[in-house]
Amino acid sequence: MTASYETPVVLDxxxxxxxxxxxxxxxxxLQIIANGCFLMDTSDGRSERLLVDAALAAxxxxxxxxxxxxxxxxxFSLAHAAADPRWGRITVVERxxxxxxxxxxxxxxxxxxxxLADPRTEIVEADLLAYVNETSTTFDALCLDIDNGPDWTVTEGNDGLYTPPGLASCARVLTPGGVLAVWSARPSPEFEGTLWNVGFQQVxxxxIPVARGVPDVVHLAVRPG
Known part of the structure; x- marks a missing residue:
């Protein structure tokens, strides 16, 4: 029996x-579900593309x-970055x-x-917060699309990334003048204030326009030179 297109089918x-x-x-x-909560699907990708493009433009x-x-x-973010020859190395951290x-x-x-076949691409299996706390590698841009943003984390522990210590770790691995870009399902003035408070500039x-409801956003901030 063939499943109806109206019924989600669990592949794994x-x-x-x-x-x-x-x-x-x-x-x-295709949809990814974490602990019963919808995370994302392959329906669009505008948010992910803007996340990468906004960081590069900055x-x-x-x-x-x-x-x-x-x-x-x-x-989507990886595919879009790899399709742009202006990027050098592309490191993806996924836990x-x-x-x-x-x-x-x-x-x-x-x-x-x-x-994934692009020689610029590297996949690292790690928790992102642990990675930015421990790595000795530096980056020109961090493009973060974790859970649903600073005010709505799905997975326990991810909220630490958006705290002053977590953002300080992000700044630590950025080169001077490097860009932090953070996707969020809704605007967060509080998060903007935290970015300023930990020393980021040009916040x-x-x-990102959506069909209805509150728009998605990308928060941008620059590490001082």
Whole structure:
């Protein structure tokens, strides 16, 4: 019996160190579900593309910048970065081995196969906050798409990334003049204030139009030179 396109079909479900993650197909869309909460799907990608493009534009012509993408998700950010020859190295930090596997060997390869084959691309399996606390690598841009943004985290522990210590760690791994770009499901004036308070400059918010409701946004901030 063939499943109806109106009924989501679970393609894979795994228990990981942070709970359950599942990959579903709903019609033509692939969806990632974390602990029963919808995270993202392959319906659009405008937000992810703006996240990457806004960071590159804020770098103001820096040659061959190294970008860290926080969260692999359905892969739109990685695919978009890899399609742009202006980026130098592209490092993606993803803590769920299941999501990495769905891209390397599963259905999400339809989004990222070319990007994963790009010699500029490196995938790191790690918790993002732990990674920026510990790595000795520096980056020209951090593009973070974790959960649903600073005010609405889905996975326990991710809220630490948006605290003053977490943002200080982000600043530590940025080169002088480097850009922090953070996707959010809604604007967060409080988060903007935190960015200013930890020493970032040129803090601003770009809205992403949506069909209805509160717009998605990208928060942008620059580490002082």
């Amino acid at each position: 479900r795994r228990e990981g160190p942070y709970g359950e993650v599942a990959l579903r197909r709903h019609g033509e869309l 770098l103001d012509g820096r040659a061959r910048p190294h970008v860290l993408i926080g969260g692999l998700g359905v892969g 769920e081995s299941a999501i990495i596997g769905w891209h390397r060997h599963g259905p999400l390869a339809e989004v990222t196969a070319a990007a 601003r918010t770009e809205e």
